[in-house]
Amino acid sequence: MNEIKNKKPHKHSPKTPAPARPHVEPRKPGFEVRATAAKLLAAAVDRKISLDGMLDLTHGNAAYKVLNDADRALTRAILTTSLRHLPRLEAAIASLIETPLPDGARALHHVLIVAAAQILHLDVPSHAVVDLAVEQANRDPRNRRFAKLVNAVLRRLVREKDEVLAATASVSPVPGWFRTRLVKAYGEVEAARIAEAQLTPAAIDLTVKDNPQAWAEKLGGKLLPTGSIRLGAFEGSVTGLEGFDQGEWWVQDVAASIPAKLFGDLKGKRVADLCAAPGGKTAQLIAAGAQVTAVEQSNNRLVRLKENLARLEMTAELVSGDLFHYAPEEKFDGVLLDAPCSSTGTTRRHPDVLWTKSMQDIQKLATLQEKMLRHALTLVKTGGVVVFSNCSLDPLEGEDLVKQVLADTPSVKRVPIDPANWPGLENAITPQGDFRTTPAMVPPSDGFSGGMDGFFASVLRVE
Secondary structure (H helix, E strand, O other): OHHHHHOOOOOOOOOOOOOOOOOOOOOOOOHHHHHHHHHHHHHHHHHOOOHHHHOOOOOOOHHHHOOOHHHHHHHHHHHHHHHHOHHHHHHHHHHOOOOOOOOOOHHHHHHHHHHHHHHHHOOOOHHHHHHHHHHHHHHOOOOHHHHHHHHHHHHHHHHOHHHHHHHHOOOOOOOHHHHHHHHHHHHHHHHHHHHHHOOOOOOOEEEEOOOHHHHHHHHOOEEOOOOOEEOOOOOOOHHHOOOOOOOOEEEOOOOOOOHHHHHOOOOOOEEEEEOOOOOHHHHHHHHOOOEEEEEEOOHHHHHHHHHHHHHOOOOOEEEEOOHHHOOOOOOEEEEEEEOOOOOHHHOOOOOOHHHHOOHHHHHHHHHHHHHHHHHHHOOEEEEEEEEEEEOOOOHHHOHHHHHHHHHHOOOEEEOOOOHHHOOOOHHHEOOOOOEEEOOOOOOOEOOEOOOOOOEEEEEEEEO
């Protein structure tokens, strides 16, 4: 009994109350959106992680997935705006801070960028932006000492918005390494036009099975010279538009629709679409009358391809496997190789590309593409055609690559593309006869936005 009496009471027994938890103020409405945006911006810029992966609702970032639909949409808007304007936003912040932030203040840097993007480019109440940025600083032990600085800098940015926008307009909106590549390939003037074009989000273009003029009228869109339909601004999702459930059309940037059209008459011909998912080009080939074999290495992407073809009520032979091990018994009349690339031509819809990719990535991908093209050329019969394409703006993945293959493969000849067959895009045909589009092409008109993805395409015949 003495032993029991002398035993110290448990720290959570009634005789010794548990210590009270410190009071934590609830987070203000909108805080999680800004905190998530800053976190994902850091992941993209500092750790080179793709936004597509982080924003995936199945396997993506946990903080993003728990947000409601409206908050996720705002988070995406803040992120894409921050990435599109990043060099100018950084210049704006730097102009308002007398002493540069210390090297270890990257978290604070991203808080300021996210706030500046909203103040300068989004329709968000400025007082809420400043208030939430200050709270972000106060809740982060690393940034708490900078809370007053955040408040002062952002309030000044609100007051001097027009002056700051004018002062930073001369700053290139793309990272230095990419601007260097653009200038080398296109010259100073065109490089500047391409860089500015990526600031405008991409329009939604559709490819239809047939009768594009009628569908343009039904959907209130604009018929482009290529036969694509460009939609105007609308509320909701494309899945709610007329013709989607019936499989009458699919979303496809006007530039992405060009390569499949370079074969000419395909009726009754056997064509392979390599790297086929998600299936827009496969569908084009089928609609043109070809017997299509769609090859895709990724099983997940093959499932998506199959689902897309089912909605369109189209069929193709689907092949899963490594392209380099693909050796069909009978060679094809044509092969479309839309090769995996750096995607630098798609920055209007994927602005993270310029921050997650590097010159080293372009070089590695160019090497892979050349290997893929050489293999694709072995899959066509004599007289057959390979259309090689990708959505990169860099000549290493386009003009230079094709030049090298032609130089050491005498049996392969380029089939020059005739500009007369492409009204409105004559300037996209290179002197060598290849296609080279940029985001600065297709001017806005009639209330519809302009632009198109940057694409390269070349037609090669095996003789």
